[in-house]
Structure formats: structure tokens, C-alpha cells
Amino acid sequence: MSSSRMIIPGESPSGSPTSPKSGTSSAAAAPAVALSMDTAPVSSERSSAPSVIRDFLRGRGSGNVADKSFAAIMLLCACSIFAIVLFILFILVARSKLTLAQFGLTFFSTSAWDPVSGNFGALPFIYGTLMTSLLALLMAVPLALGVAVFVTELCPRQLRAPISFLTELLAAIPSVVYGLWAVFVLVPIMRDQLGPALARYFGWTQLFGGANFGMGLLTASMILAIMILPIISSLTRDIMRAVPDSQREAVLALGATRWEMIRTGVLRNSRIGIVGAVMLGLGRALGETMAVTMVIGNHPSISRSLFAPANTLASVIAGEFSEATDDTYLSALIEIGLALFLVTIVVNAVARLMVWAVTRGAPARSI
Amino acid sequence: MGVGILVEHLNAWYGTTHTLQDINLHIPANHATALIGPSGCGKSTFVRCLNRMHETNPIARAEGTVKMGDVDIYKDASPVEIRRRVGMVFQRPNPFPTMSIYDNVISGLKLNGFRNRRVLDETVERSLKSAALWDEVKDDLKKKSGASLSGGQQQRMCIARAIAVDPEVLLMDEPASALDPVSTSKIEDLIFQLKSQYTIVIVTHNMQQAARVAENTGFFLNGKMVEFDSTHKIFTNPSDKRTEDYITGRFG
Amino acid sequence: MSTQPIQASITRRPLRVSATNRMLRTGINRFVTGLAVLATLLVLAPLFAILLYLIYKGASSLNLAFFTHNPAPVGEPGGGMANSIVGSGIILALASFMGVPVGICAGLYLAEFGRGKLLGDAVRFTADVLNGVPSIVMGISVYSLIVMRERHFSAFAGGVALAIMMVPTITRTTEEMLLQVPMSVREAALGLGVSKWRTALSVSLRTASPGIITGCMLAFARVAGETAPLLFTAFGNQFWSFALTQPIAALPLQIFVYAISPYDEWHRLAWAGALVLIGLIMASVTLVRIFAGRGTVRGGRS
Numbered sequence: 040m041s042s043s044r045m046i047i048p049g050e051s052p053s054g055s056p057t058s059p060k061s062g063t064s065s066a067a068a069a070p071a072v073a074l075s076m077d078t079a080p081v082s083s084e085r086s087s088a089p090s091v092i093r094d095f096l097r098g099r100g101s102g103n104v105a106d107k108s109f110a111a112i113m114l115l116c117a118c119s120i121f122a123i124v125l126f127i128l129f130i131l132v133a134r135s136k137l138t139l140a141q142f143g144l145t146f147f148s149t150s151a152w153d154p155v156s157g158n159f160g161a162l163p164f165i166y167g168t169l170m171t172s173l174l175a176l177l178m179a180v181p182l183a184l185g186v187a188v189f190v191t192e193l194c195p196r197q198l199r200a201p202i203s204f205l206t207e208l209l210a211a212i213p214s215v216v217y218g219l220w221a222v223f224v225l226v227p228i229m230r231d232q233l234g235p236a237l238a239r240y241f242g243w244t245q246l247f248g249g250a251n252f253g254m255g256l257l258t259a260s261m262i263l264a265i266m267i268l269p270i271i272s273s274l275t276r277d278i279m280r281a282v283p284d285s286q287r288e289a290v291l292a293l294g295a296t297r298w299e300m301i302r303t304g305v306l307r308n309s310r311i312g313i314v315g316a317v318m319l320g321l322g323r324a325l326g327e328t329m330a331v332t333m334v335i336g337n338h339p340s341i342s343r344s345l346f347a348p349a350n351t352l353a354s355v356i357a358g359e360f361s362e363a364t365d366d367t368y369l370s371a372l373i374e375i376g377l378a379l380f381l382v383t384i385v386v387n388a389v390a391r392l393m394v395w396a397v398t399r400g401a402p403a404r405s406i
Numbered sequence: 407m408g409v410g411i412l413v414e415h416l417n418a419w420y421g422t423t424h425t426l427q428d429i430n431l432h433i434p435a436n437h438a439t440a441l442i443g444p445s446g447c448g449k450s451t452f453v454r455c456l457n458r459m460h461e462t463n464p465i466a467r468a469e470g471t472v473k474m475g476d477v478d479i480y481k482d483a484s485p486v487e488i489r490r491r492v493g494m495v496f497q498r499p500n501p502f503p504t505m506s507i508y509d510n511v512i513s514g515l516k517l518n519g520f521r522n523r524r525v526l527d528e529t530v531e532r533s534l535k536s537a538a539l540w541d542e543v544k545d546d547l548k549k550k551s552g553a554s555l556s557g558g559q560q561q562r563m564c565i566a567r568a569i570a571v572d573p574e575v576l577l578m579d580e581p582a583s584a585l586d587p588v589s590t591s592k593i594e595d596l597i598f599q600l601k602s603q604y605t606i607v608i609v610t611h612n613m614q615q616a617a618r619v620a621e622n623t624g625f626f627l628n629g630k631m632v633e634f635d636s637t638h639k640i641f642t643n644p645s646d647k648r649t650e651d652y653i654t655g656r657f658g
Numbered sequence: 659m660s661t662q663p664i665q666a667s668i669t670r671r672p673l674r675v676s677a678t679n680r681m682l683r684t685g686i687n688r689f690v691t692g693l694a695v696l697a698t699l700l701v702l703a704p705l706f707a708i709l710l711y712l713i714y715k716g717a718s719s720l721n722l723a724f725f726t727h728n729p730a731p732v733g734e735p736g737g738g739m740a741n742s743i744v745g746s747g748i749i750l751a752l753a754s755f756m757g758v759p760v761g762i763c764a765g766l767y768l769a770e771f772g773r774g775k776l777l778g779d780a781v782r783f784t785a786d787v788l789n790g791v792p793s794i795v796m797g798i799s800v801y802s803l804i805v806m807r808e809r810h811f812s813a814f815a816g817g818v819a820l821a822i823m824m825v826p827t828i829t830r831t832t833e834e835m836l837l838q839v840p841m842s843v844r845e846a847a848l849g850l851g852v853s854k855w856r857t858a859l860s861v862s863l864r865t866a867s868p869g870i871i872t873g874c875m876l877a878f879a880r881v882a883g884e885t886a887p888l889l890f891t892a893f894g895n896q897f898w899s900f901a902l903t904q905p906i907a908a909l910p911l912q913i914f915v916y917a918i919s920p921y922d923e924w925h926r927l928a929w930a931g932a933l934v935l936i937g938l939i940m941a942s943v944t945l946v947r948i949f950a951g952r953g954t955v956r957g958g959r960s
Contacts (some may be wrong), residue, residue: 040774063908064716083754085867089848090572091522091525092515092520092525092529092570092571092572093572095515095518095520096490096491096515096518096520096571096572096851097487097490097491099487099490099518099519101483101484101486101487102484102486102855102856103484103486105853105855105857106713106853106854109854109855109858110771110854110855112763113763113764113766113767113770113771113858114771115763116759116761116763116764116766117763117764117767117768117777117781117829118781119760119764119771119825120764120781120784120785120788120825120826120829121780121781121784123825124784124787124788126799126803127791127795127796127799130797130799130802130803131795131798131802133802135849155766166662173872181697182697182700182701183697183701184697185694185696185697185698185700185701186694186698186701188694189694189695189697189698190698193691193694193695194698200700202698204703205702206702206705206944208705208940208943209701209704209705211879211880211883211939211940211943212708212883212936212939213882213884213910213935213936213939214883214885214886215885215910215913215914215917215932215935216708216712216883216913216932216935216936217708218914218917218954219917219929219932220707220708220711221716221912222917222918223925224707224711240767251901258797261909262711265704268701272701296683296684296686296687297687297691298686298687298690298691299683299687301690301954309890315702319790322790323790325792326790326791326792326793326794326795327792327916328792328793328794328885328886329885329886329910333917333918335913343951352843353792353794356794356797356798357794357886357889360801360889360890361889362889364884367732373798373802376794376795376798376799379792379794379795380791380792383790383791383792383795384790384791386790387786387787387790387791388783390790391783391786391787391790398685445717449719458847459845459848461850462807462845462848464773464774486851486852486853487851488851489848489849489850489851490850490851491851492851493849493850494849496845496846496849498842500840500842500843500845501846501848502843502846502847502861502865503843503865504864504865504867512851513846513847514850514851514852517847517850517852517856517857517860517861518850518851518852518856564846567846567850568850571850571851
């Protein structure tokens, strides 16, 4: 780089068009430079280190190859997420070919589930999955909304963090522990207290008829409701927080009560996001396995009574997979897994888009 | 010692906005050159083109010739190599929050793989002394995080960090705009002392600052360089009407 | 949609406010507030019910043998879950070993390279969707891929299933934490001539590391309690096993098996196991909370 220092001068020989007067400029600057030379405390201290550093840094390569390979590895890892989804899809389709070919779409519209004679229809499981999920949503959504409203709008500031923390703890409890608790606490309550009471007062709906063993659709729905509550409420909370305070103040300033403010200022503005949050809860409920398996009774039937044992898509896989010795049986169970995969993908995709629409749009709008 | 910079037909874009239009300029070595102009006139973009930081933004683009010494930085070298030869001080102090003061100062060496302990120790002391920060921090160099210093100290540490790699050119993008008057005057003293060793380009929208520290001043307006001359000339007898309007405070 | 409904509903309201109207409105306000409070209590009730019952049942069944003995055969009293605890540790270590690096790298891509790119958005969206795929589906997919081919259950298969579940969670938290690192800090490094990969690793990742560690711990805690993906992969084992190619015991699996068994002695062990499992998970979540509260990212503020 020694040659580079040769064109240091103040007067530029090449004379760029806009600096024709640079000669005068360096003349004007000359005293200033001299002054700084005198006052600079460091000029005498310049040791050999600088040139060592310069030589070292000049000697380093451009690092282009390392940069490119790093970017490529990161890209590869990012794409592994696509790969996982495609791999699941591919392997599930490949392993369920047998029943896909044998039953086609009737697999999902017939209710015969007879492994012995090799006849498979998934309708009872679809029914069980939909019923438990919808009942769970019915119970969980109002409660979750209540909690979200309470935490974001009503509760004293000091209570906010602990309540959020506790609801998050609820989300951290493993499914199998919920199941364990349900088996030994919820099932007896349902069998001995809640069940008979429901049958007595709501027996006329015929939803609570038949034998009540404590295990069945309703118990499974209740444990599901408890499990999806934290998800819905924490997402709803985030969404409500994304509503700018100016909206709240605008409504309050018009003389609305607090509830009217929540209804018109908060809930109305975040309804799409709330629907998205509910759908995410639905997605979780559809695929929840362990707790449901432990309390639903595991019987492939479609019955009007909510006390009746049933089975869901997820729980039949968990319950019967290890018994599935012949290929058709196994293929049928894997096809159920495929259906579960596709349904949850669609539900989650739609839900995510709805949640994104609200939480991403909000800050942009307030700027 | 520093090198001179010759800029010819430099154009830059952000997306479709033409932020720099045909800039031609010669920046002399071992002097301080100030760039003034109203906000959004392209002066920051200009200095960011001098070390190719401009192109870190994916939508940004630059064309033209920038010769640093005899190296054409857009042709002869990669951005990384250029930035090792050009120190930069940013508008807001930006210490590495996880690093100690010591590590912050020599981060340019360590992150580039320099390992010699003795040289590192020397460099920290020399750079911090140059940046007039040594006496304030020498006792807890490795104990304190760089982010725990005050704003003015942080900025002087950032200057120390920039000169630790012994650059030929020092770019400063409004280095004092986020600081209080006392810290600002310290930074100005520092620039005054450093310019004997480095070619300094300083962007500022404070005209007094330009007048105090720089031998030469360029005036930017709407992506064009209106006038470039000795600071004395610019502030006492500008040749362009727009420059006069700006420095007399008639607009901007 | 943001302002119009408000105006409409406000102007529709009559301007003359009668006394009964006002009473009605405040009444509704009180009623709804009460409902929200009630909902919160109703939600917190099961949490306390579960935790208290768990502690009550679990603590009375917990003893030293639980941590030192393997399961006893049916009918014999005593026994523990030593092999399950170790097995869970092995599977989780395996899953973390595979899932954490991939997740962090994918998050690095999203935050450092994929900003504003269509591919980045696609990866982000897919990760979110994958996060919602039921764990049992991961279980049978890995079963179909590995177990069916190898013809036996294995610890390795269990690890793969859990790793797949960790990746999307870690990717998203890593990305979010990296986005909190101010751009100016990256610029400082780039301005010093540090290459992009070195900036990403030594500056961005290092600055965001407390948050990323938190994210990894949460992902870890989440899969630590997973049972469904292990049912047909790790399968469970009544004895010690350290081989990755053999079926291995896991705490959640053992809890499940004991819970649905008809024996009181096994029920007792299931409660003890659940208490241990929850204790481990809660401990890591709480630690993470403390850790995350302290290690928030500080940027180059002035």
C-alpha cells in the first residue's frame, strides 16, 4: 500500500471537476494542521503496533467463500422446515397407500371399524374429534375471553403478571399429567356427581342419556377445554394489547362505561384476531392425544349421549397402533394420521393468517 | 497515515429513489472534511458509500468510482476489505452490549481473528488515549460492559474502536448529534487532534461544528453536491446562492 | 374497519340519557366485570386443583427407591422409575443435539438473511403451522420412516420425533430474539470489516443469546412432557437400556402406562412420576423466567 500514499496531497493532480479550488483550501487549512500536530498527545506514541495491525488486516482475505457457505448452511436449515412438512406428508401417503387404494374417500364416510374382517371406516373418529373439539371450544372460549378481558382491561396492574404467569403454567403441564388427573379426579366426579346432576336436570335433551361410567365424550371435552384455555387466552391477550390505547380513550371520552369501551373499542377491533386465536385452540384440540385417550373410553361408536364412550382420530392411533399387526390395519391408522395432519395444517394456516393480520397490521397502523 | 479519496460520478439509489446524483469530489489526506446540508440531502448516504456500508441495505445500490489511494473500492476489493481500512463512527453510539470496554475497543481486531495479546493490550491503551477516554476507564477495562458508560463516553469508545484497527480513513456520521454539549465539545477536540493522522470525513448538520473542525466543507442539497471548498470560503464567501441561503439560515 | 364501527355504535346511542338507561348500563358493566373475574377464577381453579392434588398424591408416594430402582414386576410392591428418568434424559439430549442447532440456524436465516424475502416469509409461516401439527403425527411419521425400516423401536427414533417438534419453536424464538438486536450493533461490526458470518455469530447471536437460551429451554420443557410421539418410537422399556438402537424407557411413557393400569401400586408410582416430571418442567420454566428477566437485550442506546 506504499504507493497509495503517494497521492495523498491536498492539491489533486487529477483535479475532480467540483474541487478546482482545493489549492486554496489546503492553504487555509495549513495552520490548523500544524496546530493539531503540536497538541496531539499520541503522535509520539505510535509504536510498531499499528503497522502490525495494518499488515494483518490487509492480509486477511475477503471472506467471500466463508460468507457464502455460511449463508448456504443457514438457508439449508431454514429449508429443513419445508423438508419436515414434505417428509411427513410423503411418508404418511406412502405408508397408507393400501387403504387409500382400497377404500378411497369412503374411508371417511363409513362407520365400520372392524380390524378382524379388515373393514375400516373412520367416521366414528371424525365424529368424536369434532364433538370433543367443539364442546371444548364451547366451554373454553368464553372463559378464555373473560380472562383476557380481565387481564388486559380490568385487573389491577400488580395482578397482571402473576395471572399471566399462572395461565402460562397451565400450558406447561404435560398432556399425560392432565390425563392422569382426569382419570383419578375428573372421571369420578363426572360419574358420581356431575353426571347424575346433568342427567336429572338436562335429561330431556337426550344428550345425557345412557349409562354413565365417567369416561366418555363429555369428560374428554372438559379436559380438552382446560388444556386449550391458556393458548386461547394468551393469544387473545396479545391481540387485545395490539389495539392502540387511543381507541379505548376515544370510546371512554364519549361517556361509555368500561364494558361498552371493551365491547366497541377492543373486542370489535380485534375480532378477526380472536377468531384466529380460537382456531389455533381448535387446532390444538383436534390433535390432542394422551389426555383424551385416557378418559374418552376408546370405543368407535357414534352416540347421541355425551356420556357414551367414543374415540378421536388421535386417540385411536395412540390406542390401537401397537395392536395393528396386519398391513391393512396399520395402513388405516396411518391414513387417519394423514387426515389429522392435513386438517390441522389447514386450520393452523388459516388461524395464523388471521392472527398475523391483526398483530402485524396494528403497529403499522399506529405509526 | 491516511490516504486521499477521489470520488468520480458516484450515484446511489434506495429502491427507486436516486439519493446521490453524480458526485465528484476530492478529499485530501490527513485533513478533516465536513459535509453539511439539510436532512435527507444525501450526505449520510455519501459517507456510507465510502466504505460500502450503503449496500448492506438490500434495496440500496451504488455506482461510480471511489478511489482510496490507488484502490478503486468498487472494483479492486470486497466490501469487507474496504471496511477494514476505513473506520466508521455512527450517529448514535453503538457499543457491543455483551462486551467489556476492553473487548469493545479491540473488537475490530478480535472479530477479524487477530490474537497477539501484547499488541492487543498496547492497542487498547493507545486507542483509548487517542480517544481521550483512557483516564476515565483504565481501572475497569475488563470489568465494565461497554454499554454501561455514559453516552458521550460510549461515543468516544466507539471512536477508539474505529481507530484501533489503524484505518487510513475515518468516517463520522453526525458523531455528536445524540450527545450533550459537553460531550460534543470533547468529540470535536478529539477530531481536531486525530486529523493529523487520519483522513477524516465528518457529516454534520451543525455548521459551527463544521467550521470548528474541518479544513474543507462540502454542501449537499437534494442528492447533489452544490459546492465544495475550504471551510473558510464556504462560510464567508460561498460561490453558490443556495449555499449562502443555507449557511445564513434562510432555509433547511 | 378500525374506527367506523365505533362511531356508528356511539352515534346510534340516544343522546338523552335517562336515569334507568344509565342504571342499566352501569348494571351491565358491573355484571360483565363480575363475569370476567369469575372466568379468571374458573380458569385458575383447575390449575390449583391439578397442582395441589398432584403434590398431595405424588409427595406421599415419592421415596428414594423411586429414583434408584427400576419398575418392579406386577404384584410386587416397591420399584421406581430410575431407568425412565435416565431414558428421558438420553432421548432429550439426543433431541436437543439434533433440534437445537437446526432451529437456531433456521432462526439466524430468518433474522439475518431472509428479512423481507418471500422465502423468509414462507419459512416463518411454515414453522408456525408445523408448530400446530399434533405430536402424535410426528410419532407415526417417524415410526413409518425409521421404525418400520429398522424393524425395531429405538431411542434414536424417539429423539428424532422430539427434535422435529423442537425445530419450529426454536426457529421462531431465535428469530424474534435476533430481531431485538438493534441494527446499529450489526452495523458497528460490519463497519469494522467483520465478515457477515462472523457478525451474525459473534455479534447478533451473542447479543441475543439470553433470549435464545430461554427459547431453547422452553422448547425443551415442552417436549420433555411429550408422550404421544414416543409411544411408537422409543416405546418404553422395563429395564436399563443405554443403546440408541434399542427401545428405551421415558418418564411420560411410564406415567401413561402406569396410569391406565389396574394396579394401585402402579397408580401410586404414576403420581410420583408426574410430580417429578412437573417439578423438572416447572423448575426449568421458572429458571428461564428469572434468567430472561435479567438478560434482556440492551442495545446501543445513548
